[in-house]
Amino acid sequence: MDVLTLSRLQFAVTSMFHFIFVPLTLGLSVLTAYMETRYVMTGDETYLKMTKFWGKLFLVNFALGVVTGITMEFQFGMNWAEYSKYVGDIFGAPLAIEATVAFFLESVFIGLWIFGWDKVSKKVHLLSIWLVAFATNLSALWILLANGWMQHPVGYVLRNGRAEMVDFGALLTNPYGVLKFIHTVLSGYMVAAFFVMGISAYHLLKKNRIDFFKCSFRIAATFGLVSSILVFLTGDYSAVLVAETQPAKFAAMESVWETKRGVGMNLFLVPNEEQECNEFERFCIPKVVSYLAFHLPNAEIKGLKEFPRDLRPPVLPTFLSFRLMAGLGMFLLLASLLGSILSRWGKLEDRTLFLKIMLLAIPAPYIAAQLGWIVAEVGRQPWIVYGVMKTSDAVSRSISVSQVVVSLAGFTLLYGGLGVIDIYLLAKIAKKGPEA
Amino acid sequence: MEFQIIWFVLWGVLWAVYFMLDGFVQGAGMLHYVLGKSDGDRRVLINTIGPVWDGNEVWLVTAGGATFAAFPTTYAIMFSYLYTALLLLLFALIIRGVSYEFRGKSEGAGWKKGWDAAICIGNFLPALLFGVAFGNIFAGLPMDAAGYHGSLLSLLNPYGLLTGVLFVMLFAVHGALFVSVKTRDDLQARSAALAKKLWPALLAVAVAFLGYTNFATKLYDNYLSHPVLLIVPLLAVAALLGIRIFMAKEMLLTAFASSCLTILLVVGTGVTGLFPNLIPSNMDTAYSLTIYNSSSSPYTLKIMTVVAFIFVPIVILYKIWVYRIFRAPVTLDEVLENKEAY
Numbered sequence: 001m002d003v004l005t006l007s008r009l010q011f012a013v014t015s016m017f018h019f020i021f022v023p024l025t026l027g028l029s030v031l032t033a034y035m036e037t038r039y040v041m042t043g044d045e046t047y048l049k050m051t052k053f054w055g056k057l058f059l060v061n062f063a064l065g066v067v068t069g070i071t072m073e074f075q076f077g078m079n080w081a082e083y084s085k086y087v088g089d090i091f092g093a094p095l096a097i098e099a100t101v102a103f104f105l106e107s108v109f110i111g112l113w114i115f116g117w118d119k120v121s122k123k124v125h126l127l128s129i130w131l132v133a134f135a136t137n138l139s140a141l142w143i144l145l146a147n148g149w150m151q152h153p154v155g156y157v158l159r160n161g162r163a164e165m166v167d168f169g170a171l172l173t174n175p176y177g178v179l180k181f182i183h184t185v186l187s188g189y190m191v192a193a194f195f196v197m198g199i200s201a202y203h204l205l206k207k208n209r210i211d212f213f214k215c216s217f218r219i220a221a222t223f224g225l226v227s228s229i230l231v232f233l234t235g236d237y238s239a240v241l242v243a244e245t246q247p248a249k250f251a252a253m254e255s256v257w258e259t260k261r262g263v264g265m266n267l268f269l270v271p272n273e274e275q276e277c278n279e280f281e282r283f284c285i286p287k288v289v290s291y292l293a294f295h296l297p298n299a300e301i302k303g304l305k306e307f308p309r310d311l312r313p314p315v316l317p318t319f320l321s322f323r324l325m326a327g328l329g330m331f332l333l334l335a336s337l338l339g340s341i342l343s344r345w346g347k348l349e350d351r352t353l354f355l356k357i358m359l360l361a362i363p364a365p366y367i368a369a370q371l372g373w374i375v376a377e378v379g380r381q382p383w384i385v386y387g388v389m390k391t392s393d394a395v396s397r398s399i400s401v402s403q404v405v406v407s408l409a410g411f412t413l414l415y416g417g418l419g420v421i422d423i424y425l426l427a428k429i430a431k432k433g434p435e436a
Numbered sequence: 437m438e439f440q441i442i443w444f445v446l447w448g449v450l451w452a453v454y455f456m457l458d459g460f461v462q463g464a465g466m467l468h469y470v471l472g473k474s475d476g477d478r479r480v481l482i483n484t485i486g487p488v489w490d491g492n493e494v495w496l497v498t499a500g501g502a503t504f505a506a507f508p509t510t511y512a513i514m515f516s517y518l519y520t521a522l523l524l525l526l527f528a529l530i531i532r533g534v535s536y537e538f539r540g541k542s543e544g545a546g547w548k549k550g551w552d553a554a555i556c557i558g559n560f561l562p563a564l565l566f567g568v569a570f571g572n573i574f575a576g577l578p579m580d581a582a583g584y585h586g587s588l589l590s591l592l593n594p595y596g597l598l599t600g601v602l603f604v605m606l607f608a609v610h611g612a613l614f615v616s617v618k619t620r621d622d623l624q625a626r627s628a629a630l631a632k633k634l635w636p637a638l639l640a641v642a643v644a645f646l647g648y649t650n651f652a653t654k655l656y657d658n659y660l661s662h663p664v665l666l667i668v669p670l671l672a673v674a675a676l677l678g679i680r681i682f683m684a685k686e687m688l689l690t691a692f693a694s695s696c697l698t699i700l701l702v703v704g705t706g707v708t709g710l711f712p713n714l715i716p717s718n719m720d721t722a723y724s725l726t727i728y729n730s731s732s733s734p735y736t737l738k739i740m741t742v743v744a745f746i747f748v749p750i751v752i753l754y755k756i757w758v759y760r761i762f763r764a765p766v767t768l769d770e771v772l773e774n775k776e777a778y
Contacts, residue, residue, distance in 0.1 A: 052776075067530040070526060077500075077514065077516060078519050078522060088512065090736070092506070098501070099501040107490035114486070115776065116761060164735070164736070165735055403519050410523065414530065428541075
């Protein structure tokens with residue numbers, strides 16, 4: 001175990017843990033704001049109760065998103081000092097801007113929203129939750145533009161022994177970053193949609209507050225359906241960008257070894273990295289992979305063998321994560337479609353099997369989101385900045401193995417404990433239901 | 437290069453404002469057991485902090501982010517050399533952040549006790565650690581061509597510890613005054629009395645700090661070569677004395693304002709003394725990190741300056757607006773009636 005491996009493991013643990021809470025914050029802030037809007041527009045107290053109930057869950061989750069986020073900012077400097085020195089001229093700016101334009105906005109107005117029910121008018125109070133929703137989504141933009149730059153570096157030159165920014169506009173309009181932002185935010189909306197649908201399903205199974213939870217379910221189902229469709233479309237276009245700008249990653253995602261035109265997709269596939277081939281391939285749908293990559297059925301796909309072994313990402317995790325994510329995405333799209341239909345025209349409260357599935361489906365978008373990040377980050381290896389800096393060159397030189405062992409152990413314990421408390425609180429509040 | 441100087445000033449301002457704002461959160465938190473004698477007391481204390489703690493903490497995120505954006509080499513060195521100290525700080529801030537939100541979510545006595553401890557430790561440790569960190573930055577870190585020669589233990593040297601105690605005392609008085617302004621009746625009386633009792637100790641530590649700084653750091657060099665700068669520490673001392681004077685006159689809000697100024701000016705004194713260093717080396721000045729040898733490119737600094745000059749005033753405006761909405765004191769009745777209270 002060396003500093004590099006431990007630091008990579010720690011970054012994975014801390015970022016994946018952070019990303020348990022962020023997607024729900026992104027989506028549930030919008031849903032809560034929408035519910036409060038219906039209340040202010042119609043005066044219907046049911047919407048007020050919905051705002052307060054779902055908002056309570058939102059707040060518990062929000063706190064953990066905030067505190068785990070500070071870890072991320074510290075960690076770039078703590079464990080990845082060489083990275084920070086080498087690309088900080090470019091990478092530091094979006095992070096600082098994220099704090100200035102988004103974090104302040106969300107943190108100030110969440111305080112107003114929590115404590116200001118009786119202190120400001122209905123409209124101002126409504127404005128505050130919309131500002132929170134806007135700000136959380138805006139913060140996602142900046143961090144994803146930063147990550148987008150790591151995947152597809154633009155607007156820079158190598159000078160003075162480091163990468164220096166020469167075109168801020170290029171950073172802001174990097175199609176990789178912009179698309180990633182939209183795709184990731186939408187995945188957050190799906191997490192929120194299934195969270196609300198799942199908890200609503202729990203109460204509907206118990207025949208508890210049927211109207212309240214049917215209404216919540218219906219809103220979430222529409223939100224989920226629209227988001228899943230857009231996630232699918234942005235995901236498709238993201239694959240095109242990956243094929244264009246990160247060919248090694250794309251080859252790993254589909255486990256393509258030989259460069260070829262008109263590559264088909266095998267429904268069943270087992271890669272063999274050692275032998276540089278696929279051990280097992282079955283049920284090939286012709287041309288699909290080429291089509292996914294370039295929207296042309298006979299496009300040429302670069303195989304992994306085009307790249308020296310040490311420039312290929314780990315194939316099995318990248319390949320499996322991509323497939324599982326896409327598969328889950330399709331399930332979620334169908335489930336939200338069915339949910340939208342049943343909550344409007346079917347008697348949702350009597351659909352016991354469907355409700356049970358929806359309750360069990362709460363973790364599904366969470367898992368899909370994490371898998372997506374594995375594709376993105378593991379698929380980018382061995383690069384920390386694609387084509388510019390290797391991960392192995394990026395780690396801090398002044399820290400020792402024992403320091404990172406302590407920090408990794410500390411985070412694992414602390415986060416583990418907080419995670420348990422979080423689930424306990426969310427379950428408790430969810431089960432209790434809204435006030436009478 | 438003017439941008440580097442502009443960003444040095446902004447960097448100092450961000451840290452100063454962070455300590456001024458989070459200082460009273462940390463202060464009120466470390467006094468949680470002392471001031472909070474009953475569950476009602478503790479709920480009132482938490483509800484004075486509740487609406488503002490997150491917004492205050494963002495100044496830390498911004499200060500760190502600004503260090504990264506404007507002086508990336510300093511950011512990298514500071515966070516990797518001070519790894520373990522910052523790790524402990526991080527753990528404390530994480531526990532503190534969730535404790536305000538979680539404490540009120542269950543009625544169990546054990547549950548509340550646990551989060552009370554988290555509020556106390558989660559606020560005391562950052563105050564101490566920030567002081568230790570900045571004391572060591574003022575004195576300089578042992579770094580040269582071979583890299584870093586320090587450790588967590590070496591950070592806990594006398595000067596570092598003294599600065600840690602200074603921050604703890606500054607924030608304790610600051611926090612007590614904040615509570616006295618935001619509460620009424622018994623809690624107000626006790627917090628005001630506590631601030632009065634702590635002040636002499638703060639004065640003693642401050643004097644010791646000002647004296648020891650002469651021997652442990654090169655901070656005073658700038659003042660000796662540009663005596664006009666002495667106005668900063670002199671005003672800091674005046675503000676510190678002002679706290680005592682206004683407390684004696686029962687002008688608690690003004691005393692709190694004076695405490696705000698004290699913190700701003702103490703940080704200002706340190707930062708002015710550091711210039712143009714950000715982190716001096718106490719082994720070989722060739723390895724000191726300065727605003728010139730650790731900054732971003734002029735292009736990046738220019739972009740960041742534009743962003744800062746547009747958005748920071750906006751942030752200040754809406755922060756003041758929300759603070760004003762919450763200017764009324766917090767009472768126990770209000771906390772018990774309000775279902776959304778912490």
